Amino acid sequence: MRRLLTFALATLLSVGAAQADRLDDIKKAGVLRVATFDSNPPFGFVDPNTKQLAGLDVDYAQAIADKIGVTLELRPTNPANRIPLLTSGKVDLVLANFTITEERAKQLDFSIPYFASGQQFLAKKGTLTSPDQLNGLRIGADKGTTNEIVLRRDFPKATVVAFDDTPFAFAALRNGNVQAITQDGPKLVGLLAKVPDKQNYEVPAFSISNDYIGVGIPKGETRLRDVVNETLRELEASGKAAAIYDRWFGPKSDQPLPRLFRIGDHS
């Protein structure tokens, strides 16, 4: 239903899309409106101390706003409404752990990727060791994510159960409703770090896809896209991209992971 809605909306809105250049509008307004996750640590979540949105995506959004020279205004979003927010012009950019796919690229443009992750699994120890086993398992996924789509497409015999978000999927894993859950590897590592009885669970060492994460940009706004891409390349060159990564995935973070992907490795 969500996909149908998104599609219907995108079709309707593309008819009435504004012709003016979005970058000029942003500069004129002095505000860059960005949709970011509020429930997806460490990419976008509500900081318990400041009660404001924070995370890796927020840091990148701030860098883009600084580059354009305007203030940043954040809108909380979720997988269900991030595309409508962009296509209806409620926001200028989407930085919400947004996997670049051909399907989505029909409705919007993407920047070059600024993050990469593989789709992995979390299961009770000893249940899952290789991808061959997936076809016989009940697996929990987050509704509306590429994780769900890839799993259904590549492992048609697996029983996929879609949950509203990762905590519900994990609760189902704990209760035995599903035998594994799937998400981006970095997120599962972060989740595992918070589980009280973490010795009973593991993230098996294989992934079933390589996802590239990009900034969602309204279709046809080439000047805006150029600025975003330029910002991302500059952040990499100056070492700031590595600093942002370290803040959320570095050795002192909750989910230490080596940085294997650099901006510009993949276009």
Add this chain to the structure above:
Amino acid sequence: MNVSVITDNLGYLLAGAWPDAPVGGLMLTMILSVASGLASALLGLVLGIALAMSGDRTRRALTLGLGLFRAVPIVMLIFWSYFLLPVLFGFAIPETGTVVTALSLVGGAYLSYAVAAGIESIGRGQWEAGLALGFGRWQVLRVIILPRALPAMAPSFVNQWTVLIKDTALAYVIGVPELSFVATQVNNRAMVYPAEIFLFVGAVYGCLCLLVDWLAALVARQRSLPRAGRA
């Protein structure tokens, strides 16, 4: 059970990021409930009277319009009015306004049938007696019919209000930070305590609905109206 996940986040669950940002959480849920409760009662009353008093043709048109609002799921109505109205008419309603409008329209549509039924339940004899005394139709309605019909409608109003309180949770679809929305944020940060968080949220909604019930009973006792049923 990990109670600290609730106590540590209590301020955020009750009022959102306020005072650094507009009020959210339980406070916003209550604001949305009260605003849409009042607006839906007013709409229901006006439209219900219109339904009961109008001629055949107006009545048919009204029934069609009201039927539409009763038929569309509220979550769709919120979604479409938020994303589509700006494109069609060139003006944008703020998020909270969209939610209150959608809830009021749907709640008002339901209530209007209860109001019309209440008015129609008063016997023809009452109308005829009023008219015979020289009152006009609207005077009969105001002086004789409504004072008798309104008390009978009270349970329907209370039912609709408790439904509205729970429906405010649908505001999540356009990112309005009411109680269940901020609870989802906390849940996704804590990751491993969904049972604790949503038991708490469920209990809070339960208390809100009981509060409406209790208030209605209080008013009913004072004015010796029939006691409202529980939703």
